[in-house]
Amino acid sequence: MDYTPHTEADLKQMLERVGAKDLKDLFRDLPQAILDPPLDLEPAKTEAELMRHLRDLAAKNQSAQAGFLGGGIRSHHIPAVVPALAARAEFLSAYTPYQPEASQGLLQAIFEYQTMISELTGLPVANASMYDGSTALAEGVLLALRESGRMRVAILKGVHPEYRRVVKTYLDAIGAELVTIASPADPLPPETGAVVGQNPDFLGSVHNFTALAQAAHAAGALFVAVVDPISLALLQAPGEYGADIAVGEGQPLGNAMAFGGPHFGFMAVRADLVRQLPGRLVSETTDLDGKRGYILTLQAREQYIRRSKAKSNITTNAQLTALMGAVYLAGLGPEGLKEVATRSVAMAHALAEKLSRIPGVELATPKPFFNEFAVRLPKDVLEVRAALARRGIAAATPVPAEYGPNLALLACTEQHTEADLDSLAEALREVLE
Amino acid sequence: MDYTPHTEADLKQMLERVGAKDLKDLFRDLPQAILDPPLDLEPAKTEAELMRHLRDLAAKNQSAQAGFLGGGIRSHHIPAVVPALAARAEFLSAYTPYQPEASQGLLQAIFEYQTMISELTGLPVANASMYDGSTALAEGVLLALRESGRMRVAILKGVHPEYRRVVKTYLDAIGAELVTIASPADPLPPETGAVVGQNPDFLGSVHNFTALAQAAHAAGALFVAVVDPISLALLQAPGEYGADIAVGEGQPLGNAMAFGGPHFGFMAVRADLVRQLPGRLVSETTDLDGKRGYILTLQAREQYIRRSKAKSNITTNAQLTALMGAVYLAGLGPEGLKEVATRSVAMAHALAEKLSRIPGVELATPKPFFNEFAVRLPKDVLEVRAALARRGIAAATPVPAEYGPNLALLACTEQHTEADLDSLAEALREVLE
Amino acid sequence: MIAEKRETRIESPLIFEKSVPGRRGIKPPKAPDLDLAALLGSQNLRAQPPKLPEVDELTLVRHYTGLSRRQMGVDTHFYPLGSCTMKYNPKVHEVAVGLFADLHPYQAPETAQGALQLMYELQQDLCEITGMDATTLQPAAGAQGELTGILIIRAYHASRGEAEQRRVVLVPDSAHGSNPATASMAGYTVKEIPSGPDGEVDLEALKAELGPQVAAIMLTNPNTLGLFERRILEIAEAAHAVGAQLYYDGANLNAVMGMARPGDMGFDVVHLNLHKTFTVPHGGGGPGSGPVGVKEHLAPFLPAPQVVKRGEAYRLDYDLPHSIGQVKSFYGNFGALVRAYVYIKMLGAEGIKRSAALAVLSANYLKELLKVEGFRIPYDRTCMHEFVAQPPEGVRTLDVAKGLLEMGYHPPTVYFPLIVKEALMVEPTETESKETLEAFARAMGEVIRKDKEWLEGAPYTTPVRRLDEVQANRRPKLRWSPGE
Amino acid sequence: MIAEKRETRIESPLIFEKSVPGRRGIKPPKAPDLDLAALLGSQNLRAQPPKLPEVDELTLVRHYTGLSRRQMGVDTHFYPLGSCTMKYNPKVHEVAVGLFADLHPYQAPETAQGALQLMYELQQDLCEITGMDATTLQPAAGAQGELTGILIIRAYHASRGEAEQRRVVLVPDSAHGSNPATASMAGYTVKEIPSGPDGEVDLEALKAELGPQVAAIMLTNPNTLGLFERRILEIAEAAHAVGAQLYYDGANLNAVMGMARPGDMGFDVVHLNLHKTFTVPHGGGGPGSGPVGVKEHLAPFLPAPQVVKRGEAYRLDYDLPHSIGQVKSFYGNFGALVRAYVYIKMLGAEGIKRSAALAVLSANYLKELLKVEGFRIPYDRTCMHEFVAQPPEGVRTLDVAKGLLEMGYHPPTVYFPLIVKEALMVEPTETESKETLEAFARAMGEVIRKDKEWLEGAPYTTPVRRLDEVQANRRPKLRWSPGE
């Protein structure tokens, strides 16, 4: 079933008017040899048939809701109000707000979002969103290289391995070098243009990057912080420890895990970097009547004006998911966000405590850690993850071998209860027996 | 967690302004002996906790989606567009449109709904909705008694037994009599003010009520038809066979089964009965500028004007679910509705065919039947229903004993496929072995 | 200047006017070719298909989305509609309902234990909140709850051989119209009791009407003036002394929920409006839900079925020989029950009490603000969740309402209760902030200070302006007709 | 007259301006008392909490609902934004996405077989529709698809030892800005090829630039003028003859989906915009999805992981030694993939072809209507899914756009492509009815016949009127600050 409204009569009149004898005739400019090929697709379904098919497909998945899988995506509670508001048809079915008079709703929402990200990160300027945390980092690093005029990036091993892979792809593209450093205390390579650290790091440890940021600056580099937005309710803001650029993954802010996407990335920078920013930016301004309004601004940074000289090729970004992030932040407020963070921390520490009492299980994340930690297991992690899944528990994200053998990540959120922790501990005990 | 916005400072200022020393003080007019009793309720939950509890609760249910349970509620496919549009916050969070300038959206939607019901039933006037099919019938019968000035109602046994029970309650209330007649050919009792028939009847049989309506009229009674809205895509409209009043259950029109409610009832009548109608009515009119608009009308029928002389006590009706019905009807159009009906009929006949080949199973509904039929089972129906449920199939609505022993209803919809029918037949065969 | 330049306000065509013959929207799975005449009987088939709209899915979406944008609701505007408790309806309720959407009322109870448990717990919780001993969840709305309650009372009297003797139901003149209408539907004669100068039932007048002929007194408490009936215990005593039953119209329970229980006030029957007090969305006028709670002595007469718990299993009990029968098919508006259940579980006892208290505080606060703005308060004492105000002499309530629409507010209930001239019945609810109340009071003040011409022409920028009600009543046009 | 009477258009305060210290909205489960300084290190804690808004849930709801009512979308208005394919996004897609919301990217693949099967089938279907041999679903949007595609081409050349030699990417001057921007991000030098008088790539100019230094030609076909590049087979041949790769920007695939496959046209790489052609809602600017399809010889360079099928099981294959690496975390914008999957399954081959053909028919029909209304069509021949028009001499495109807003239409894309002065790029899509096109054409005609003063002042009744762009650029104000 397709969604075209045309009746037979419509078709006839329209074809006549445009001077085509049939629909195929409209493609007269195309090489006829390649026109209208047979397509090997399944026969069309009606909506009723489709929904039954999708329910069958969905039944082959097991929900990871309220599970313990970590590694950048977590099962926080998503307040019902978040999707309810973001799903308003006007938001869903609009595009980039090039016509501001038709788009004050979105533009104001983005302006507010920019303010919230600025508040969280402690940096004065945030853009309207990036695709996700990994690409926000890649773009942040490119920005730092543009600004420093250098072609080398030093990245802490504590940065999410997938993010590092993405950064590498983007740096390879321009021929810049990515150097991995094991610890914030390690010396920086020469001619480094950007230093990147993640806090809390991939294994969950909390860092103070003040010294590292200073070292970066001393070496003529910019410091790029990768941060978890929920942690910023409690932890020092990147702006406070001297980060020039802060980026992160927005999923924990009211976005469904959705098998990894779509979510959104955020990016905030020092005021003087604003004209280096990739992506959309919304500014307040006034209309003909002197009324306050909002508009896309500094568009000379962007591809559609600057073409090959643009700061990035980014066009479509992640507006709707960023809007969900904004609704989440506004809905919880500073106190609510703090409670989410605090309870996540509390649960993670209680869980670490319980799990480390299991013979053979060893806490592998150096303290202090936040809401996530790694354990070393006496058994293959993939097997353990599968065995826990069979017991209905989504847990034990496998950690790449570069961090050590047989490590699994466990993340806690405010959704968890003592009973959840006990179930996991018990299941893990069984699985390891 | 409650939804009050008041901060401590708000509380203080507001209490001061109203001259109360604390919240309890506001209840100073109440007998202090009964004030602020201890309440034995579960401790408050947060939304996150609640959703987990609800998911657990929901897991104790088994979906009847695409099942074969009949008896007035059926699992038709609900096009996604129906709940998506009806759930627009403005519809959801408005109330009765007493202020028409603020409510043109709903008023126009109701006016359109009235037109659609009028079209379906072949009667010129429909009201804005009733609670459900059973109460629509009860009110329709009361209307007929008001109009005829009589106190006796003859109802065919083919009318849904729950509807008959509800009618009985309403008639008992005013001391009117309900007489059940077995067949449309049976003679009417004397002084009957209303004759009621259902088409298709409770067991699924299709009737032609032309003669019965004539007989009713000849006896000075009004004829009230209970109809299935989907069947009206194919079957004679009540207006065509002389019904004075048509009522029915709206659930099949885009409403979830929802364990029996909320749905909506519809009611349509002859033009001259309009001032006897219970419930809301919307009329077209014009505004100060001559622009077309919609408004509640003939309110002198209603309780808030007429009080004890009102046509009914109905106040809140079923506007949102009726709106879903309207969206459904408009979305499918005459052709779509016809296809739904036709496929339901086809599937029901194919199923009857398959099931009657099972030893001991006997078709118990006289032909012609529509999308639903009864079978006589060689085993206790409740047991069969339970056994089918264990096989994942929702089927076999138990039929009250007044229709005969061991009868089960089976309903088909356009959702069903040949494979579904085969699964049911196979499962039933197993269960009966 | 701008005004002359703008295009006329866009007309909103009917969906029928967007219809094009042969156009298709949602397509169901293909129906096989059937000889319908043979299968169903040609004499049973309809001659003409119903003239339903023929539109594509996008047109459908734009049509109803467009209509929604011509509609005010609580989610868009402050909506202090008295007697209606237009509080915030939490979004999580809609998610909750979705978890229970695919259950059929006739499926095996073993496969609906979650739904039955929910209903059972709700029955218990509503008993606890109202101070009653048993509850039915079946009635579809408040008015149907009233009918159910009154029929229970009737059955009770009948069981004591007093059916013939008790033919009168007493209702205060401030009562909602559904009360007398209900009593009529239950075959009773209605007697109106005047309100005293304090806005409460005139106790002496009431006592004068009380006697062995009285089946019930129907009261709303707080009453429709937003005032608590302070002599309620005395009224209950007087009623019970003559064998009458005391009926509680729960439309105003929001004022006292958890703070005072109708059962403790001496009421024998109570109906609740789950779509008011318990945040079921009003939906433009339903569907709602009107559970009825009763004291022990009335429990045998409740409608069937009741949800009961046997061991660990929940089931539907139809075995109620004294039941008044059934008032609605199946088990009530289950979807509404889910929302009320969720609400109670979220709030707990403290949240429920606090919400009631803040509803009362909001009303009193707003009352004070409106006094300063120049509104008259006919019964000026501590009100409950709502109060009745009057515009200053010379200003019509209708004009105030229409002026408010122009200011971006949904007006209060107007011209009700009938015993106050030019009544504005204002119920702000507990979910509105102090600033909203203040802004609203300022707007109310502004409206009454507008000149007469402005007032009588208002509203100006709503999708339509004042509509011709007389025309609609004289020549009602109740449906669209083809060829228009 | 009415205008003077109406209240000024309501200002829309920021959520921060609705914030009240101490006010609470959503409350999470209670956190235990923790000594955070001890647990996390006091030096690691932030000094000041972030100044997020403090609002209650109802205020939150009204705020964002209110904002949505200050916003146009496809669901509310005709939105013929060229190059963006603003077609109807079926509501069922949103339901479908909900069925897959609770999956974690790192859960055991055995527990995500449904999701993996969906991705696998989508990979296959997209190959079939584009005529490619392998697909990655990872890129997050069209522009990222471009980068992915160009990096694949680079890796291919590198694998043949030609990395140093091929430093140039050719892009027509009509190309979308993301094409040259992408080539730059991939370290290439961009060379613009002029368009010929027929609106197509100037073949001679192209050939003149072709040589062993060229890595790729990026083409959009139909191009951004809505014209099919008729010499595409010749271009492909010429490109391949010098070892260059041909890149297909799929933003305009809607015109030819199913009717002609980029693979068959000779393209080596194609990106798709699932948020255009495959009805993922545009969301106000994403999230989208930009899968990339490649021919066999480029398959080894695709990003990891790929979804593969082994026996009956689906899994993620990371073992791609020649891969360009990863371009986005996890497996792409899965939610967008669900929608595209659903769309393809609903339409089937016939529906896809028919939709493309009707998109083309709609554009041509509208083009004819606009000509009659007085618009100029710089390249007036059978267009594809969109076309470029110009207002009559003396009327500015900007004014046409603003006038359309006043008439209740979202304007077309304006001032793009850059090679046409005062361009209006109109893409009606296949989901708009004939009447909508006709009404729009009439409105376009009306607008250009308005007087200059009206035009330059338009729009009048939108939530704001024309905004001061210069001020925003000179003194950008990019966030709200406390104390304002």
Ligand SMILES: Cc1ncc(COP(=O)(O)O)c(C=O)c1O
């Ligand atoms: C005081 C009072 N009683 C009864 C009712 C009737 O309730 P419902 O509308 O739910 O039938 C109402 C509601 O409008 C009311 O305000």
Ligand SMILES: Cc1ncc(COP(=O)(O)O)c(C=O)c1O
């Ligand atoms: C022709 C063309 N190419 C590429 C793009 C970039 O795609 P996206 O916005 O998905 O990144 C666009 C979209 O705006 C486009 O129109």
